[in-house]
Amino acid sequence: MKPAPFDYVRAETLDEALDVLAREGGDARILAGGQSLLPMLNMRLARPATLVDVMRITALRRLDARDGMLVAGAAIRQVEAERQVDPRTQPLLAAALAAVGHAQTRNRGTLCGSVAHADPSAELPLTLVALGGEIRLRSKRASRSVPAERFFSGMMVTERRDDEMIEAVAFPAARPGTGYAFREIGRRHGDFAIVACAAVVDRTAARLAIGGVADRPTARDLPLPDSSALDDALDSFAWSLDARDDLHASARYRRELVRRLGRSTIEEAARCRV
Amino acid sequence: MPRLTSDRRHRVAFKLNGRPAEGLAEPRMLLTDFLRHVLGATGTHVGCEHGVCGACTIQIDGLPARACLTLAVQADGAEIRTVEGLAPAPGRLSILQESFRTHHGLQCGFCTAGILMSLDELLTRRPDASEEDIRHQLSGHLCRCTGYGPIMKAALEAARRLRGPAGEGAPHA
Numbered sequence: 001m002k003p004a005p006f007d008y009v010r011a012e013t014l015d016e017a018l019d020v021l022a023r024e025g026g027d028a029r030i031l032a033g034g035q036s037l038l039p040m041l042n043m044r045l046a047r048p049a050t051l052v053d054v055m056r057i058t059a060l061r062r063l064d065a066r067d068g069m070l071v072a073g074a075a076i077r078q079v080e081a082e083r084q085v086d087p088r089t090q091p092l093l094a095a096a097l098a099a100v101g102h103a104q105t106r107n108r109g110t111l112c113g114s115v116a117h118a119d120p121s122a123e124l125p126l127t128l129v130a131l132g133g134e135i136r137l138r139s140k141r142a143s144r145s146v147p148a149e150r151f152f153s154g155m156m157v158t159e160r161r162d163d164e165m166i167e168a169v170a171f172p173a174a175r176p177g178t179g180y181a182f183r184e185i186g187r188r189h190g191d192f193a194i195v196a197c198a199a200v201v202d203r204t205a206a207r208l209a210i211g212g213v214a215d216r217p218t219a220r221d222l223p224l225p226d227s228s229a230l231d232d233a234l235d236s237f238a239w240s241l242d243a244r245d246d247l248h249a250s251a252r253y254r255r256e257l258v259r260r261l262g263r264s265t266i267e268e269a270a271r272c273r274v
Numbered sequence: 275m276p277r278l279t280s281d282r283r284h285r286v287a288f289k290l291n292g293r294p295a296e297g298l299a300e301p302r303m304l305l306t307d308f309l310r311h312v313l314g315a316t317g318t319h320v321g322c323e324h325g326v327c328g329a330c331t332i333q334i335d336g337l338p339a340r341a342c343l344t345l346a347v348q349a350d351g352a353e354i355r356t357v358e359g360l361a362p363a364p365g366r367l368s369i370l371q372e373s374f375r376t377h378h379g380l381q382c383g384f385c386t387a388g389i390l391m392s393l394d395e396l397l398t399r400r401p402d403a404s405e406e407d408i409r410h411q412l413s414g415h416l417c418r419c420t421g422y423g424p425i426m427k428a429a430l431e432a433a434r435r436l437r438g439p440a441g442e443g444a445p446h447a
Contacts, residue, residue, distance in 0.1 A: 001323040001324070002302065002304070002307075002323075003302040003304075004302065005280035005281070005300065005301070005302050006280050006301055006302060007277055007278065007279050007280050007301060008277070008278040008280075008301035008345065008347050009275060009276070009277045009278075010275065010276045010278075010347075011275055012275055013275075016275040031345075031348075034343055034344060034345070034348065035325065035340075035343055038304075038324075038325070038342070038343040038344070038345075039324040039325055039343065041302075042304070042323050042324050042342070042343075043324060051301070051345075053347075053348060055348075079337065101325075101414075102328075102413055102414030103338065103392070103410065103411055103414060104328065104331055104338045104339055104340055104392060104414040105325060105339075105340065105343070105414070107334075107337035107338060107339050108334070108337075108339045108340070108343065108344065188413060189410065189413045190413045190414060
C-alpha cells in the first residue's frame with residue numbers, strides 16, 4: 001500500500017507541464033488533487049515514472065461562466081465548485097457535486113481529475129455526458145475540445161492522448177423550459193454509485209444518462225414521462241448497457257435500478273421544468 | 275521548475291499545528307508516513323491507505339483531507355493541523371474532545387483522531403450545523419466499535435456548547 005518510486009515535478013506554468021508530457025508521454029501522469037490517482041498509486045495499479053503537480057499553475061485556477069458554459073480549470077477543486085456554483089444556472093452539477101466522494105475528498109479532489117480518471121460510476125463524467133459538455137485538451141502542439149459523449153471510451157479509458165492534459169471541462173448552463181435531476185443508489189452516502197442517473201427534460205424530449213452500469217457513462221434520448229412508451233424504452237436502455245454482476249450488486253438489480261430510478265429521475269426533472 | 279527525483283530524499287517544510295516543521299521525504303512518501311515516521315506526530319492514524327476509512331483525516335490549509343491521499347511533497351508550504359493541535363494546553367481538552375469523553379464517543383480510539391479533525395472544521399465553520407450536516411461529515415469516517423450513536427451525541431453536545439449563550443468560543447479554545 002505504498003506507491004512505487006516516481007519523480008515529482010512541481011510545474012509553475014502550463015508550458016512546463018506540457019513540456020514534461022511532450023518528452024515523457026504515457027510515463028508521466030498529471031497530479032492535481034490526487035483523490036483518484038493516489039489510491040491507484042498506493043495499490044500500485046498505476047506506476048508512472050513521473051508525476052506533474054499542476055496545482056500551483058495559476059492559469060488553471062479558473063472557474064468562469066462564459067458563452068453559456070461553466071468552465072472549470074484543471075486546478076479547481078470540487079469544494080470550490082460546490083461553494084461557487086449557482087444551482088439556478090447549474091442545477092445538475094450542483095446536485096451531482098454533493099454526491100462526489102465525501103467532504104474530506106472533495107476538499108482536495110478536482111473536477112478535471114475526476115473526469116481524467118473516468119471511473120464508470122463517477123458523478124462528474126455522468127453530468128458532462130448528460131449535459132452535452134466538453135473536455136478541453138491541451139498539448140505542447142495543439143488544443144482541442146472533445147464532446148463528453150466521445151471522450152469516455154471505456155472503463156477508465158478516454159480519448160486523451162499521452163502528450164495531452166485536460167486543461168478544463170465545460171458544463172453547459174441550464175436552458176429555459178428545461179428541468180434537471182440527479183439521483184443515485186449506493187450502499188452508503190459517499191460510496192461509489194451502484195447506479196447513478198442524470199436527467200434533462202424539456203417540453204419535447206427527455207435525455208437520461210446512466211453511470212455505474214456500462215463501462216462508461218451512457219446517455220439516451222427517451223420519451224417524455226407521460227408517454228406510454230417510456231417503460232419499454234427504459235427497459236431497452238437497461239438491457240443495452242451490458243450490466244455485470246459484482247460484489248455490490250447483480251446485473252439484474254442494476255437493470256431494475258435503471259428502469260425504476262431512471263423513471264423517477266426523469267419524472268423529477270419534468271417537475272423541475274421552469 | 276523543481277524536479278524531485280525518485281532516488282533521493284528532498285526537504286519538505288510546512289507549518290504543523292502552528293509551528294514550523296521540516297524533514298526529508300522521497301517523492302513517493304505519503305503525508306501519513308511523513309507525519310508519523312519523520313516528524314514523530316503519531317496522533318494521525320493509518321487505516322486503509324486508499325481514502326475510504328477516514329482514520330488519517332487531518333486539516334490541510336484549514337480543510338479536512340485524507341493524509342494517505344496526499345504526498346508529503348504536495349504539502350510543502352501548507353498549513354497542517356493534526357489531532358495534536360486540538361487541545362488548548364497540556365492537560366486541557368477542547369470542547370469537542372471533552373464531549374467525546376463525556377458521551378463515550380470512542381472506544382478503541384483508532385478512528386477518533388480523524389473524526390475529531392473533520393468535526394472540528396465543520397463546527398468551527400458552522401456551529402449551527404444540523405444533525406444531518408454532522409451525519410454527512412461523518413459519512414467520510416468508519417468506526418467499527420463504539421457505533422455512531424455516541425459520536426453523534428458528542429458532536430451535537432459540542433455544537434450546542436459552541437453556540438451557547440456564553441459563547442464558549444472555538445472548539446479548540
